[in-house]
Amino acid sequence: MRIDAIGLRIALGGRPVLAGVDLALVPGELVGLIGPNGAGKTTLLRILANLLAPDAGAVRYDGRSARQLGGDALARGLSVLMQGGEVNWPLRVDHLVALGRLPHRRGLGGLSAADRDAVARALDAADAAHLRLRTAGQLSAGERMRVLFARALAVEAPMLFADEPVAALDPFHQLQIMELLQGRARAGTGILAVLHDLPLAGRFCDRLVLLQDGRILADGPPEAVLTDDHLRRAYAVEVQRGQRDGVGYVLPWSRIGPKGEG
Numbered sequence: 032m033r034i035d036a037i038g039l040r041i042a043l044g045g046r047p048v049l050a051g052v053d054l055a056l057v058p059g060e061l062v063g064l065i066g067p068n069g070a071g072k073t074t075l076l077r078i079l080a081n082l083l084a085p086d087a088g089a090v091r092y093d094g095r096s097a098r099q100l101g102g103d104a105l106a107r108g109l110s111v112l113m114q115g116g117e118v119n120w121p122l123r124v125d126h127l128v129a130l131g132r133l134p135h136r137r138g139l140g141g142l143s144a145a146d147r148d149a150v151a152r153a154l155d156a157a158d159a160a161h162l163r164l165r166t167a168g169q170l171s172a173g174e175r176m177r178v179l180f181a182r183a184l185a186v187e188a189p190m191l192f193a194d195e196p197v198a199a200l201d202p203f204h205q206l207q208i209m210e211l212l213q214g215r216a217r218a219g220t221g222i223l224a225v226l227h228d229l230p231l232a233g234r235f236c237d238r239l240v241l242l243q244d245g246r247i248l249a250d251g252p253p254e255a256v257l258t259d260d261h262l263r264r265a266y267a268v269e270v271q272r273g274q275r276d277g278v279g280y281v282l283p284w285s286r287i288g289p290k291g292e293g
């Protein structure tokens with residue numbers, strides 16, 4: 032599935048949050064959505080996922096509106112991992128991950144063999160199989176994030192959105208999830224991931240979209256987006272640059288005064 036957004040605008044609490052955003056997401060591409068706190072990343076992701084209606088503009092899923100596509104087809108076509116990782120029910124992990132199969136189930140029947148396989152694959156991929164008999168309340172924040180990630184993977188949708196999927200994770204699991212996202216993209220899934228970690232975003236993403244004050248400041252390959260000028264303007268930071276195995280990376284190094292100066 033491809034997703035096209037045209038001219039998205041929205042105001043929240045009387046303030047403009049998105050001020051005219053055009054974006055195209057295609058199969059097989061890992062896109063990192065980056066930008067400072069409050070830039071509008073989560074709002075954009077929610078509108079793209081049809082969880083929030085824009086004041087103006089439109090989102091098309093393979094050329095159709097969400098209404099034309101239908102809720103069931105959208106739930107099978109687009110899997111969303113939202114920010115925060117709250118789980119407010121004492122649900123067992125394997126049952127929680129199985130919720131990802133709901134869009135594929137007809138009626139009130141139990142899990143099919145295909146559903147159970149998908150749940151097992153998702154738990155393995157998120158390195159959460161050993162947690163499957165615990166309840167959500169018995170997990171650390173990072174473990175809970177991986178379990179929720181497994182639920183999103185269990186949908187096996189052609190398009191995956193993830194809002195800060197590695198924010199709560201240790202370095203090992205950050206690398207594991209980024210490699211997993213990259214692998215999924217290579218296998219054809221279209222992925223949009225909100226990321227704050229610039230070294231990971233630059234290393235693993237095929238394309239970065241840099242949002243600032245509700246507008247896209249840059250959209251392209253990481254090296255074209257993570258320029259000194261863009262990073263100064265968006266984040267008010269100077270970066271240190273390095274290279275390993277032929278891949279460049281940036282490391283935020285110093286602030287350049289209050290945002291907007293310098």
Ligand SMILES: Nc1ncnc2c1ncn2[C@@H]1O[C@H](COP(=O)(O)OP(=O)(O)OP(=O)(O)O)[C@@H](O)[C@H]1O
Binds near residue numbers: 072
């Ligand atoms: N329901 C709301 N009512 C009023 N303002 C809102 C609402 N939701 C979000 N905002 C504001 O919209 C702006 C964009 O929020 P959003 O969550 O999209 O930012 P973000 O780029 O995802 O930020 P972060 O990196 O901090 O997660 C923020 O200034 C936020 O305070």
